[in-house]
Amino acid sequence: MDRMKRTPVREQSIAKRIGNFNEVSLGYNEEEAITEANRCLQCKKPMCIGKCPVNNKIPSFIKAIRDNDFEYAAKIIAETSTLPAICGRVCPQELQCEGGCVLGIKGEPIAIGNLERFVADWCRENEIDFSTKAESNGKKVAVIGSGPAGITCAGDLAKIGYEVTVFEALHELGGVLAWGIPEFVLPKGTVVKHEIDNIKKLGVKIETDVIVGRTVTIDELLGEEGFEAVFIGTGAATPNFMGIPGENLNGVLTSNEFLTKNNLMKDYRDDYKTPLVVGKKVAVVGGGNVAIDAVRTAIRLGSEAYLIYRRSEAELPSRVEEVKFAKNEGVEFHLLTNPTEILGDKDGWVSGIKCIKMELGEPDESGRRSPVPIKNSEFVLDVDMVIMAIGSRADTKIKDTTKGLEVNRKNLIKIDEETGRTSKSHVYAGGDIVSGPATVILAMSAGKKAAKAIHEDLSGENK
């Protein structure tokens, strides 16, 4: 065995996958997982654990895989993570756990994400379940939002006896995991549903189609509804626009609209009646995970798809694996390019996108070199649909209806980083509504911290 090289992961062939919405990566089988686990050096001072935002005991679960004890591996992961099949698929491991693996210095780091995914999938397929319902302590906690932050907070509290109710604005649970990340990255009917069902098995009550700030307020939850604490995990998914001419033309969509129609309303499936409107030539503007998901969705719907990003490939904020997939699937990358206007035809539909070439100048406040337009470099790309995926921001409904809840100038909720406590007593927050758009694992980590603080405060354990 070459310890420096990873065990390859099987994938759907490119020709096949661009014609379907099935998962691209097929994951490891038992033999492949054991082979990969055998590469782990079992470091005495493992760097991978500290680089994982929920501190998964990585070497221990890898050792259990090596010992052919997949159930024990799953038990170890379950101590720290409620959503392993999801994290194994969508975490930016190259920047986190795998970034800390010493094998990465001279060779390829252990495929920790793929091993985590293997264990979680194995458990699901073998119907192994660690969710045991705790005896109620009689204390009611409300969780607003069913994304990774809310679900994690709810699960951790339910495990120790709290009566948790999750209030979700949509009809479907999971937040971005349900409406945003496409089926070919994260299967909904199996993976997402299973991990959310596990939370329900812990006794968590669910109320969908409830918009806190409209249907009910936080003050009402803490008052007449009898909740002793409220966790806000509402994400930050209100889409941004560039503010360029032509954004109101027919055929300009936000990535939220496009991805929601595909994921929740299943407009790619023949057995669903959602009307399918997709351009022949689609330009997606942006460079994050959202943009890559949108552009890969467009390819699967039969479009010629372009990605327009104002910086270079080195600055692309999306996961490395997703960029590789997008390239293989035929997405045309227009890097160092920025749109200046969306052009329309006489009927008000998109007919092209005017762009300007960019070069990288001095670093900006984010530390990345800022893109600067190159004079006289404008050109027009012939497209009939434009999808804006240039980031999102916080909604203000909860802020506007909750007395004493402090937010910053971007309407993100201010908290104590260690505990998730907000400026309002008995109210906690975490995930994208605090950090701005970030990652699944960071949202989970915030949900965990808040659950711990809620327990400390309600049980008096910190006094």
Ligand SMILES: Cc1cc2nc3c(=O)[nH]c(=O)nc-3n(C[C@H](O)[C@H](O)[C@H](O)COP(=O)(O)OP(=O)(O)OC[C@H]3O[C@@H](n4cnc5c(N)ncnc54)[C@H](O)[C@@H]3O)c2cc1C
């Ligand atoms: C398309 C897309 C792809 C992504 N890909 C990745 C990836 O590959 N890897 C990764 O790590 N991260 C990825 N991310 C980011 C990641 O999904 C988010 O950081 C994460 O989901 C944030 O979790 P959250 O729980 O804070 O919020 P969300 O997941 O946004 O969940 C918030 C929930 O709260 C609900 N809600 C909002 N307001 C209210 C209200 N007033 N009342 C009741 N409910 C409310 C929403 O409907 C939603 O269900 C992606 C994001 C998007 C949009």
